[in-house]
Amino acid sequence: GLSRTEVGTEGFIPDCVVIENRQLVTLCAPKGSASMKSSEKGVGMSIFKFSFSQIFGPETTQAELFEDTVRSQLVDFLDGKNALIFSYGVTNAGKTFTIQGTTKEPGILPRVMEATFHHIQGHLYDGMDLKPHLRSGVQCLDADQVKKERTAKAAIFTLVKEIFYLNGCKPF
Numbered sequence: 178g179l180s181r182t183e184v185g186t187e188g189f190i191p192d193c194v195v196i197e198n199r200q201l202v203t204l205c206a207p208k209g210s211a212s213m214k215s216s217e218k219g220v221g222m223s224i225f226k227f228s229f230s231q232i233f234g235p236e237t238t239q240a241e242l243f244e245d246t247v248r249s250q251l252v253d254f255l256d257g258k259n260a261l262i263f264s265y266g267v268t269n270a271g272k273t274f275t276i277q278g279t280t281k282e283p284g285i286l287p288r289v290m291e292a293t294f295h296h297i298q299g300h301l302y303d304g305m306d307l308k309p310h311l312r313s314g315v316q317c318l319d320a321d322q323v324k325k326e327r328t329a330k331a332a333i334f335t336l337v338k339e340i341f342y343l344n345g346c347k348p349f
């Protein structure tokens with residue numbers, strides 16, 4: 178399999194994190210660490226192996242991760258099925274980077290949004306008489322209720338514009 182060692186990546190000590198293959202990671206306690214000292218005394222272990230259904234190494238691009246992990250869930254979601262995608266890990270592990278990403282390297286969330294809106298293009302309902310209700314219901318509004326919704330929407334847009342002005346940003 179692909180054997181590679183994390184070297185030079187911020188925060189990793191060489192040989193501490195070894196991606197053995199697409200399914201297996203070995204973690205070795207660093208020299209002098211508490212785990213290493215206890216294992217030398219015969220308490221606990223200094224090497225841990227973790228297996229996963231698929232490991233994506235540091236060379237993985239946001240686009241590759243999206244295609245290999247999210248795309249099929251997104252296709253099912255657009256077909257009406259439920260899907261849950263979450264990131265989990267210690268602080269600084271890269272959760273925000275993976276989900277949100279950056280302008281240059283957008284993560285899962287903006288990619289899902291783009292694909293979703295692309296998918297429903299031309300099918301958007303721009304009437305104001307249907308309102309989402311609770312988890313998956315829809316409320317049909319009468320003329321008076323529609324008027325209230327329009328007023329509330331206008332108020333929100335005004336508020337957002339004010340916030341943009343206050344922050345010195347261009348309004349949309």
Ligand SMILES: Nc1ncnc2c1ncn2[C@@H]1O[C@H](COP(=O)(O)OP(=O)(O)OP(=O)(O)O)[C@@H](O)[C@H]1O
Nearest residue numbers: 235237266267268269270271272273274275276279
């Ligand atoms: N795959 C990656 N490629 C390049 N840089 C990354 C990657 N993953 C994370 N980083 C960088 O590592 C740093 C920590 O990542 P991030 O903020 O996403 O961690 P986090 O798990 O969300 O942390 P916290 O739990 O503290 O919010 C950031 O500067 C981020 O840009």
